[in-house]
Structure formats: C-alpha cells, structure tokens
Amino acid sequence: GDSVTQMEGPVTLSEEAFLTINCTYTATGYPSLFWYVQYPGEGLQLLLKATKADDKGSNKGFEATYRKETTSFHLEKGSVQVSDSAVYFCALSDQGGSEKLVFGKGTKLTVNP
C-alpha cells in the first residue's frame, strides 16, 4: 500500500540555519503531497501542498518540490526561526481515491536562539 518515509528526528538547529527534512513516498498512482505542521499544544495545520509532478508548494518561507523521478517531497527553509519549532509531517493523498491522508512518522524540529 501507499506509504511515506521521513527522516528521523529530532532535529536541532540554531536560528537562521538552513533546514531540510527529507520525505520519500511509495504510491501506486499519482498522489498529492502535503506537509503538515503541529506546533506545541496545537492541532495539525496544512503548511503546503503539491498536486502534480514538478509543482512547488510554498508557505511561510518553507518550500517543497514534487519530484516524481525520485518519489520525494523534501521540505526546505533557508533561515529558520525559533517560532518554527514544531513537529512536521509529510503526507500523501491518493488522487481519485478516498482522499485519505497517509502520514509519515513526523520530524520534531527545535530551533534555538
């Protein structure tokens, strides 16, 4: 079945450092890809998404490009802030299917001042 693999955490960075969180997927069809974020004490929020190959999703300085050839959707940010500390989840949704989300295990990011 469909699955998502994220890099293991936790990840600890200093403010203004460059962030990459790797995500690869396995799917039988052509899924949509998402990054969700969970800030401390809050619910899951959509950060960005891409629905077809070579699409780039972006939001709040974060970017991710849908790479069909490498089945990847890595999350990047050029300069992280303390307020970016959260758990980040990569997920896919099978287009044409039930649209349920299949999540990775999550990567906890801590940004120190």
Place this chain on the structure above:
Amino acid sequence: EAGVAQSPRYKIIEKRQSVAFWCNPISGHATLYWYQQILGQGPKLLIQFQNNGVVDDSQLPKDRFSAERLKGVDSTLKIQPAKLEDSAVYLCASSLGDGSQETQYFGPGTRLLVL
C-alpha cells in the same frame, strides 16, 4: 470561520471500560475523518464519512471501535472495551468533499490514556 471542534480534550479510563469522543466539523464540510495518532507516529485513518455514509473503514478495529455520523454533521467515535494499546490522540478532520483534493482541517484532538 469556526474550526473543527472535538470533545473531550483529555480522557483517562481503565482497560475494559468504554469511552466516546465527539466531533463537530466545519460547517458545510461533507467529508469527515477520524485518525488515531499513537505517540511517536503519524496519524492513521480509522474511518472516513462522506455525508452520513462510510467511505473507508478498512483500518477500524470493528470488534471494539464504532463510529457514526447519523445526520451527516456531527460524529461520535466509541471504543468498547478499551485496551491499553488504544492510548493515543484521536483526531477528527473535515474537508469540503467535492473530490478536488482540497485541504483537510484538523481539530485539536482528544488525548486518551488507558490504564
């Protein structure tokens, strides 16, 4: 716009007891999802409703879990009897349900601890 509401926020029960969770989706959202998030893992879909019909319940442990959405709006998820491994956060999400890969909006979750 009000978000997805869930209650209770926290629940502690003993094994073999029963428990119920409630979810009120965003107004106008036809699709409602229940996910289970065990500590250290990503959320896993338990059941998906389109209006008041079940779309996917393939990962719902039907011997102990049940869910309903009788009027196509609110939903309840029940566990009876609970096991220790049911300790998790139960997340409710909703989406428009028009088949356009639209965003799912999540509630704050109910944290369940089974002792």
